[in-house]
Amino acid sequence: MGIKKKERSRNLAAGRPPTLQRPKSISRKATKALINSHHILGKRKAQALAKGNHAEVAAINAEISALGGLERYQQASLQGQRIDRGGDSSRVLMEWLNPVQSMLKDLPNGPLRMLEVGALSTTNQCSKSGVFAMHRIDLNSQGEGILQQDFMERPLPKDDSERIDIISLSLVLNFVPDAHVRGRMLQRTLEFLKEPNRHANPELNEFFPSLFLVLPAPCVTNSRYMDETRLEAIMVALGYVKVKSKMTQRLVYYLWAKKTAACDTAFAKTQVRTGTARNNFSIVLRV
Numbered sequence: 001m002g003i004k005k006k007e008r009s010r011n012l013a014a015g016r017p018p019t020l021q022r023p024k025s026i027s028r029k030a031t032k033a034l035i036n037s038h039h040i041l042g043k044r045k046a047q048a049l050a051k052g053n054h055a056e057v058a059a060i061n062a063e064i065s066a067l068g069g070l071e072r073y074q075q076a077s078l079q080g081q082r083i084d085r086g087g088d089s090s091r092v093l094m095e096w097l098n099p100v101q102s103m104l105k106d107l108p109n110g111p112l113r114m115l116e117v118g119a120l121s122t123t124n125q126c127s128k129s130g131v132f133a134m135h136r137i138d139l140n141s142q143g144e145g146i147l148q149q150d151f152m153e154r155p156l157p158k159d160d161s162e163r164i165d166i167i168s169l170s171l172v173l174n175f176v177p178d179a180h181v182r183g184r185m186l187q188r189t190l191e192f193l194k195e196p197n198r199h200a201n202p203e204l205n206e207f208f209p210s211l212f213l214v215l216p217a218p219c220v221t222n223s224r225y226m227d228e229t230r231l232e233a234i235m236v237a238l239g240y241v242k243v244k245s246k247m248t249q250r251l252v253y254y255l256w257a258k259k260t261a262a263c264d265t266a267f268a269k270t271q272v273r274t275g276t277a278r279n280n281f282s283i284v285l286r287v
C-alpha cells in the first residue's frame, strides 16, 4: 500500500510541467545578493545603452547570462514570495480589499479586470481570490497563464471592454533601471485604467480604478532622490489618490486610486536627502 502511494506521487511530480516546478531553494542572503547584482547590472546596461557603448552592453549581457539571466532572477524573486519569507505581496492587497470582497464576487457586469505586470505565478493571492478576471504579463513568461509582453509595448485598449480596473506593479518599477522609464511606466498605467466613479456603490469607487504599487522599502526610506512626500507628489500629479499604504522592514505597499486627470507637473531628479549610505532610486516625470 505504502509503496504504491510513493510511486503515485513520484509519477505525478515527474509529469508536472517544468514551469510549475518549485525553484531550487537558495538562502535568503544569496537570494538578496542575486537580485541586487541583477539590479546593478540592469542599471549599468541602461547607462551603456544611453551612451551607445555596444561593447559594454555585450559585456554586461554576458555578466547577466553568467548569473543565470532573467530566468534565475525570477526564480530568486519567487523565493521571496514563499510564505516563510513574507508571502506574495498581493496578500496585502487582498486584505485591504476585504470590506468589498463579497461585492466583487457578484458584480452585474462580471468580474473586475486585473492586470498583473511582472507576474511570476498564477497562484498568488490575487489570482486565487477568484474575484478578478486576471491578465498577467511578464518580459519573460514563466508559463501558461502569463503572457510574454513588455508593458511599455502593450497595445493600448481600444474601448472600455479592454480597460483595466486594477493594475499591479509589484517590485517592477525598481526593476526598471532608468528613472525616466519609471516615470513613463507610471504615466502609462493611466492609459489602461477605466474612468473613476463608474460604480453605483461608493465603496467600490473608493478602491477602483487603481494601481497596486510595491517597492523595496529603501526606495522611499533611504534614497537620495525619493521619499514618501515626493512619491505622493508624483502620484497626485498623475491624478492618483493614496487609498492604503503599509510599510514593513523590507517592502512598502500602496494602493493608489485614479481620481482626476493628470496635471502638467514635471519632476526632475532632485535631491531630498543627503548622506553617503543612501541609494539613488528616483522617478523622473516629463510632461
Ligand SMILES: C[S@@+](CC[C@H](N)C(=O)[O-])C[C@H]1O[C@@H](n2cnc3c(N)ncnc32)[C@H](O)[C@@H]1O
Pocket (backbone or CB within 6 Å): 070, 074, 077, 078, 081, 089, 117, 118, 119, 120, 137, 138, 139, 140, 149, 150, 151, 152, 169, 170, 171, 172, 175, 176, 214
Ligand atoms: C522582482 S520580479 C517581481 C515579481 C512579482 N511581481 C513579485 O511581486 O514578486 C520583477 C518582474 O517584472 C518583470 N518586468 C519588468 N519590467 C517589465 C515590463 N516592462 N513589462 C512586463 N514585465 C516586466 C520582470 O521580467 C520580472 O519578472
